[in-house]
Amino acid sequence: MIEVSHLSKKYGTRPAIEDLSFTVGDGQIFGLLGPNGAGKSTIMNILTGYLAPTSGEVKVAGFSLPEEAQQAKACVGYLPEQPPLYPEMTVQEYLDFAAELKGVKKKAERKEQVLKAARRTGLEDVLPRLIRSLSKGYRQRVGIAQALLGSPKLIILDEPTVGLDPAQVIGIRKLIQELGRTHTVILSSHILSEVQAVCSQVLILSKGRLVAVGAPDALGDSFDTSSCLRVTVLGDGKAVLRAVGAVPGICKAEIVSESDGQVTFTAESRDSTDHRAAVSRALTKAGCTVLELTAESRSLEDVFLALTERGPAQTTEGEEEDE
Amino acid sequence: MIAIFKREVRSCFHGMIGFVLTAFMLAAAAIYFVALNLGYGLTDFGYYTLCRTIFVLLLYIPVLTMRSFAEERRTRTDQLLLTSPVSVWGIVLGKFFALCVIFALPCIADAVMILVLAALGATGTATLANFAALLCYYLMGCAAIAIGVFLSSLTENQIIAAVAGIAALLVAYMMPSLRNLFTTGSAVALALFTVIAAVLSVAAGLRTRSFTLGCLLFAGCCVALTALFLLQSSWLTEAFSAVLSGLCLFSPFEEFVNSSFSIPTLVYYLTVTVLFLFFTAQGLEKRRWN
Numbered sequence: 001m002i003e004v005s006h007l008s009k010k011y012g013t014r015p016a017i018e019d020l021s022f023t024v025g026d027g028q029i030f031g032l033l034g035p036n037g038a039g040k041s042t043i044m045n046i047l048t049g050y051l052a053p054t055s056g057e058v059k060v061a062g063f064s065l066p067e068e069a070q071q072a073k074a075c076v077g078y079l080p081e082q083p084p085l086y087p088e089m090t091v092q093e094y095l096d097f098a099a100e101l102k103g104v105k106k107k108a109e110r111k112e113q114v115l116k117a118a119r120r121t122g123l124e125d126v127l128p129r130l131i132r133s134l135s136k137g138y139r140q141r142v143g144i145a146q147a148l149l150g151s152p153k154l155i156i157l158d159e160p161t162v163g164l165d166p167a168q169v170i171g172i173r174k175l176i177q178e179l180g181r182t183h184t185v186i187l188s189s190h191i192l193s194e195v196q197a198v199c200s201q202v203l204i205l206s207k208g209r210l211v212a213v214g215a216p217d218a219l220g221d222s223f224d225t226s227s228c229l230r231v232t233v234l235g236d237g238k239a240v241l242r243a244v245g246a247v248p249g250i251c252k253a254e255i256v257s258e259s260d261g262q263v264t265f266t267a268e269s270r271d272s273t274d275h276r277a278a279v280s281r282a283l284t285k286a287g288c289t290v291l292e293l294t295a296e297s298r299s300l301e302d303v304f305l306a307l308t309e310r311g312p313a314q315t316t317e318g319e320e321e322d323e
Numbered sequence: 324m325i326a327i328f329k330r331e332v333r334s335c336f337h338g339m340i341g342f343v344l345t346a347f348m349l350a351a352a353a354i355y356f357v358a359l360n361l362g363y364g365l366t367d368f369g370y371y372t373l374c375r376t377i378f379v380l381l382l383y384i385p386v387l388t389m390r391s392f393a394e395e396r397r398t399r400t401d402q403l404l405l406t407s408p409v410s411v412w413g414i415v416l417g418k419f420f421a422l423c424v425i426f427a428l429p430c431i432a433d434a435v436m437i438l439v440l441a442a443l444g445a446t447g448t449a450t451l452a453n454f455a456a457l458l459c460y461y462l463m464g465c466a467a468i469a470i471g472v473f474l475s476s477l478t479e480n481q482i483i484a485a486v487a488g489i490a491a492l493l494v495a496y497m498m499p500s501l502r503n504l505f506t507t508g509s510a511v512a513l514a515l516f517t518v519i520a521a522v523l524s525v526a527a528g529l530r531t532r533s534f535t536l537g538c539l540l541f542a543g544c545c546v547a548l549t550a551l552f553l554l555q556s557s558w559l560t561e562a563f564s565a566v567l568s569g570l571c572l573f574s575p576f577e578e579f580v581n582s583s584f585s586i587p588t589l590v591y592y593l594t595v596t597v598l599f600l601f602f603t604a605q606g607l608e609k610r611r612w613n
Contacts, residue, residue, distance in 0.1 A: 048406040052612045066611075074408040084403035086330070088337045100326035101407045146403070 001026050001154055001184045002047065007056035009042050009208075016042045017208040020056070024201070026153075029180040031199030031216075032188040033304060039208040040188040041081055044158050047186070048078040061153055074103060077152035081159050083143025087132035091123055091142055094131060095149065102150030117145040121175065137168040144175065155179055156186045161194060173198055192304055204307055211307040228296045229267045229279060230256075235288030237263050243286035247278045262291070324409060327417030328424075331391070335425050344387055348429035351379040356436045366445035368437050369456025369580035377573050380467060381496060385488025387425060388471025389481045391418050392603070396479045405611070415472070415604045422468045430461050452584075459579045462592040466572065467492060469599035476603045495572035502567045512563035513552045520544035530609075 002024040009017045017039045024030045032040045045051040047060060049069040058065040063072035086094060095114040104110045118124050121141040126134060131142060140160065147155050160176065161169045176198050179185050189195050195202055196216045204212040204219070212219055233240055237258045244253045244267050252268040269275055276293055283290050335341035352372055359371040395401040404414050437445075437453040445453070470491055475484040494501070520541060528537020551559050568574075572595065575588040 045402075050402055050406050050611065070408050070410060073406055076406070078402070078406045080399060080402045080406075082399045084398070084400040086334070086398075086400060088334060089330075093333075097326055097330050098403065098407075100329075101403070101409060103408055 001028075001061060002186070003057070003059040004043075004047075005057045007043075007046065007058060008054050009039075009046060009051065010054045015208055017046075020205075020208075020210050022203055022210065022213055024184060024186065026184055027180070028201050029176065029185045029187065029199045031195035031202040032186065032205060033190070033192065033195050033202055034188075034205035035190060037207075038205040040190075040205060041158055042208075043205075044078070044080075044156050044186070044188060048076050048156055049073045050078075050080075074150070075153045077102075077147035077150065077155045079140075079143045079147045079155075079157045079160060081162070083139055084146075085131050085139055085142060088130070090128055090130055091118070091134070092127040094142065095127075095145055098146040099149040102152075104150055113149055113151070114145075117148040120148060120178070121145040122171070137164050140164060140168075140172070144172070148179075152183070154184045154186070158188050159190075160187065161189070161191070169194075204304060206307060227269050227271070227273070227275070229276060230264070230292075230294050230296055231267065231279065231283070231290065232262065232264045232292040233283055233288040233290050234261055235263060235283075235286070236261075237265075239286055240265060240283065240288055243282045243288070244279055247275060247282050249273055249275055250279070263288075266296075324413035324417040327404065327409065327414055328421045331418050331421030332424055334390075335387075335421075340386070340390075341425055344383055345425070345428050348376070348379060348383055349432050351376045352429065352433055352436065360436070360440060361443075366440055366449040366453070367580075368433070368440060368453040369460070372436070373433070373456055373460045374577055374580055377496070377576070380464060381489060381492045384426075384464065384467040384471050384492060385474075385485045387422055388468055388475050388488060389485035390475070391422065391472050392476035392607075393478050393481045393484045397481075405607070411604045411607050415600055415607070419465075419469060419472055419600055422472065423465050426464045426468060427461065430457060430464070433457055433460075455584050456580050459576055459588060459592070462589055462596075463573065463576045466592040466595040466599070469596040469603075470572075473599040473603045473606070476606050492572070495570055498567060498571040499574050502564070502571070510552075512559040513548060515563060515566075516548050516559065517545065520548065 002022075004023070005021045007017055007020045008015065020039075020043070032043060034040050042051065046053050046058060046065070049065055049072060052066045060072040061075040063069075063075070065072055086097075089097070092114065095117060096110055099110040099113050104113055115124075118127055121144050123138070123141055123145055126138055131139065134142065140163070144157065144160060147157065157176065161172050164172065173194065176185060176187060180198075180200075187195070187199060199216060202212075202214065202216050202219060203210060231244075237255050240263050241253050241255065244250055244265070247267075249269045249271065250267050251270050254266050256264045256266060258264070267275070267279060274295065276295060280290055280293060355372040355375045356368070359365055359375075360368060365371050392401070395404065405411075409417075434454070434457060437450060437457065440453065441450040471484075471488045474487045474491065475481075478484050478487070524537045524541035524544065527540050528534055531537075548559070575585075575591055579585050579588045
């Protein structure tokens, strides 16, 4: 659905995106993840034809941007970061206008599409109301409904859940998952749990450069080069640390809490070998009763923080060569 | 384009602005029509009414056009337009035609006034001349709308767009008098054309992102201007005066009304309209690349 190769965008002399390449397949929910100012909105603006790239190639549904912008735009429904709404219009008028703008010429067809989009986004009750009088959550939904009009193959949503209350966030996420069954969806966010919950593929950006791309779970695993155990035992803290420190492979053991003879500590190793059995044996040998022992897997949040703090140049060998 | 056109017309009448502006124009035209045409039994509607309402346009047009692009940029709704499968020209023309339709409302009322004059005994020739004057007046208004739309596309702030529009139209209105201040010295003309050449070169350099091209263009222009100044300085003076005449937006209409039907005047207004719509479309396109 989308092919991006060596995409760069500069605002004046300041680079917003540098040498970015990725592809998005049909029917995926693709997440763009990155801290504020990483270039997520710029990428979306380029994909929707709002901005032209400084260099590189972008193909949306087989059409090159910006040369075949009009054909490409016809395949895309876009919700920008701030929903593009006209407050003086009613929801019905606005959606009708958006449908006509997207090339739905026949009045009956427009009416049908508007009703369908309103139904999907839960806007049926507010259709005759002025957009000015709607709450932020409803405005966001109007923005999403607008993106669904004109039967686009690709839906691009820029931070769709920003500023919504938790119930609305859940509602929008459900809607995105539903849309993912019939459309290709690109979603940007700086909220990790959202991306983890919704997306099948994630692209992590930092300072305009790609730092990682893959399925959320696979990303967690692939960067999981160290492992960490969290253990609760009955015994003396010092004895516990001594026993665990003697286990080959464990490089660091730290007490998290100690009270009433109950000690909780973490043990880290440099490699990804499973040390649970060895730690359990060592503790039993030292006369401690193991109450709980879990291997903590690295969450996407850890991967995200590690990657975005470390910077793009150190992520993969390929990129180092490019440098 | 049709969707944008319809929305623009509707948005003017959603609030008070469309009604107030139309009423304002109608009141101005009606005062002169009643006082001069009807009061003194004068059949020349163009001279006695339309010419006298030109100063109202100085306020009417900027207020009408100030919202067109500035408001879209401020509320970020330009993202909806520019990411929809409509070309930049479609967007610009949709908005421009909508504003022309709104401006046509007071002009239709003017046409009724001309018919009233005809019913009261104006000759067929006088009525035709009045309608021709109204056509020219309308085209002049459309040219001013194109200028206003262009200025609105340069900023996010409606007030700045309106003030810039009023200033631009005021300069155009006063240009016949201002022109006399610039006595025809060829050195002044040379300085002005050098400044214009510098501005064009910078624009060309920025547009093509080539410093060399900008410098070469400027050097070429300087050489040509200096050669003209040394060999045929009268050409420079004439060209200078022609440039200033080109900026007098309203005087061709006054001449049109005073003398007779003139195709070049209509062509002049159409050219100004197309030129500023082109600038607007280029401006929108340029923002996409920056």
